[in-house]
Amino acid sequence: MLTAPPYASPHAAGYSCTVLEFVYPWAFLGLPLPLLVWWLFPPYRQRVSALRVPFFETLVRAAGSEARAGAVVIRRRVAQMSVAILVWTLLVAGLAKPEWVGEPIVRTEAARDIMLSIDLSGSMDYRDFPGDQGNKVSRFKAVQRVVGRFVDQRQSDRIGLIVFGSKAYLQLPFTRDLQTARALVDLMEVGMAGPKTALGDSIGLSIRSFESSEVENRLLILLTDGNDTASKMTPINAAEIATLNGVEIHTIGIGNPDATGEDRVDFEVLQAIADRTGGQFYKAEDESSLDEVYRRIDSVAAADVRTQSWRPRESLVHWPAGVATILALLGYAWLLIGARRRGARV
Numbered sequence: 001m002l003t004a005p006p007y008a009s010p011h012a013a014g015y016s017c018t019v020l021e022f023v024y025p026w027a028f029l030g031l032p033l034p035l036l037v038w039w040l041f042p043p044y045r046q047r048v049s050a051l052r053v054p055f056f057e058t059l060v061r062a063a064g065s066e067a068r069a070g071a072v073v074i075r076r077r078v079a080q081m082s083v084a085i086l087v088w089t090l091l092v093a094g095l096a097k098p099e100w101v102g103e104p105i106v107r108t109e110a111a112r113d114i115m116l117s118i119d120l121s122g123s124m125d126y127r128d129f130p131g132d133q134g135n136k137v138s139r140f141k142a143v144q145r146v147v148g149r150f151v152d153q154r155q156s157d158r159i160g161l162i163v164f165g166s167k168a169y170l171q172l173p174f175t176r177d178l179q180t181a182r183a184l185v186d187l188m189e190v191g192m193a194g195p196k197t198a199l200g201d202s203i204g205l206s207i208r209s210f211e212s213s214e215v216e217n218r219l220l221i222l223l224t225d226g227n228d229t230a231s232k233m234t235p236i237n238a239a240e241i242a243t244l245n246g247v248e249i250h251t252i253g254i255g256n257p258d259a260t261g262e263d264r265v266d267f268e269v270l271q272a273i274a275d276r277t278g279g280q281f282y283k284a285e286d287e288s289s290l291d292e293v294y295r296r297i298d299s300v301a302a303a304d305v306r307t308q309s310w311r312p313r314e315s316l317v318h319w320p321a322g323v324a325t326i327l328a329l330l331g332y333a334w335l336l337i338g339a340r341r342r343g344a345r346v
Helices: 025-030 033-040 056-062 078-095 139-152 178-187 199-210 235-244 267-277 287-300 318-345
Strands: 019-022 098-101 105-109 113-119 158-164 168-175 218-224 247-253 281-283 306-310 313-315
Touching (some): 025 078, 139 287, 158 199, 199 235
Antiparallel strands (some): 019 098, 098 313
16 A cells, blocks of 8 residues: 555655555455355356267267266356456455545644734834934834844744834734735834824733734734823733733833933833733844844744644545446446347347
8 A cells, every 4th residue: 555644744754746545455355255255155056967869878888988967057258257357356446445645735833923013103203213324214214124024034923013103003913924014014104003102002902912813922022112101001001911811022112211201211111011921121222233132032932833734635436436337337238238149149
C-alpha cells in the first residue's frame, strides 16, 4: 500500500508527490475467497453415460480396458473466467476504498493577535521628532513609517488597528490581510479621531476587540504623545480589566514629559499600565529608537508559529465499482447472445 501520513508536511514525509492510498488494505485478503469457496463446495458432477453403443462391455474388454464411471462438468471458457476474475478483483479494490492523496497543503495559524493603538491627537503633528536622516519630522510621520514597517513583518500574526483622539475607533479588526492593514496605516491622518487624547477608552476598545480572539497570546501596543484628557474610563482601570482578560499591554511614549497641559506625556501612567498587564514601557526619542522599540516588543512577546498541514483526498471508489459493473453486464450479455446462437443452430 502506498500511503503517507495525512497531516504530515512534505519535509516530514520525505516527498511532496501525489500517491494512491487504500484506506482498508486488509480488504485484499478477500481476493482468494472464490478459490476457497470452490475448494469447499466443488461444482456439481452429473453422472451419465458418455456413449451409448451395443455390446459396450464386450468392446471395452476387447480393447483391454476397463469401464469406469464418468461425470459431466460444465467447463467455462477462458474468456469467461478472465472476466469473472477481473470483476472480483475490481470489487475487492473498491471495498479497499482507494483514495488519491494530493500534494501537502500547509496553513500557518496565527501565533498571536496584535492590536496597534495609535494616538492621532493634534499634538502628533508637531515637527519636533528626529527622523532617520537627522532632520526634524512630525511625530505622526515617524510613527506612520515605523508602524508600516512593523505591519509588513507580521507574517505569522493577526493584526488589528485602533486610532484614538477625542474618541477611540476600531480602524481594522484582527486580520491576516497585511496589505489592507498597511493601506489603512498609510491613510491615517492627524486629527481624524479628534484633537484630544482618549487613552483609557482606546484600551477599553482593545479589550472588546480581543473578545473574539481565540489565541492565548494577546498583545496591545499602545503609542501616545500626551496624557488622557477625554476618556470615560481611566487608563489604570482599563489596564486592570485588560489583565483580567489576558491582554498584555506594551506602552510607548514619544512626547515631551516637561510640557504642560494636554501636550505633556504621562510616562508614569504608561509605566503603570505596562506593569499591571505584564508588558513593558518604552520611551522613543527619535525614529530610529522607535523602530528599535517595536523590534524589541516583537522579540520580547515572541510566540511559536503554529502550522497545520494536510493532504487533500479524492475518493476513487467509483472507478473500480463502475468498471466491475460494466464488465459484469457485458459478460452477461455475451452469455445471452451465445445461448441464443446455440439455440438457433439446434
